[in-house]
Amino acid sequence: MAKIVIVEDDDATRAGYRELLNLAGHEVIATSTYQEGRHAVQVESPDLVIADLRLGGFNGLQLLLLSPKPIPTIIVTGFPDQVLEAEARRAGADYVVKPISPSALVALVNEKLKTVRPTTH
Numbered sequence: 001m002a003k004i005v006i007v008e009d010d011d012a013t014r015a016g017y018r019e020l021l022n023l024a025g026h027e028v029i030a031t032s033t034y035q036e037g038r039h040a041v042q043v044e045s046p047d048l049v050i051a052d053l054r055l056g057g058f059n060g061l062q063l064l065l066l067s068p069k070p071i072p073t074i075i076v077t078g079f080p081d082q083v084l085e086a087e088a089r090r091a092g093a094d095y096v097v098k099p100i101s102p103s104a105l106v107a108l109v110n111e112k113l114k115t116v117r118p119t120t121h
């Protein structure tokens with residue numbers, strides 16, 4: 001079972017991601033702010049992070065860039081931006097523009113998790 005941290009400020013989207021990934025067999029820690037997400041990334045040592053690009057005054061990409069160790073990351077946004085997409089990809093993150101279908105999200109999560117060896121919890 002992989003441990004996934006979700007950082008999404010929209011309640012309905014966060015709940016949907018949590019439910020979808022729980023049903024897919026993952027342990028999910030869902031947070032609503034950049035600060036909560038950063039804390040969860042540091043404390044939980046997740047196998048994967050899914051972060052909204054816009055988190056109040058912060059950028060979800062900062063979670064990846066400030067992490068002490070590389071973590072596979074998926075950046076999700078409702079705002080296409082070629083510059084930020086290029087920055088995300090340079091940092092090793094996938095960049096997905098909403099809406100993303102549930103099956104496409106699960107497939108992307110599974111693909112990203114292939115790059116890590118799941119930890120035993």
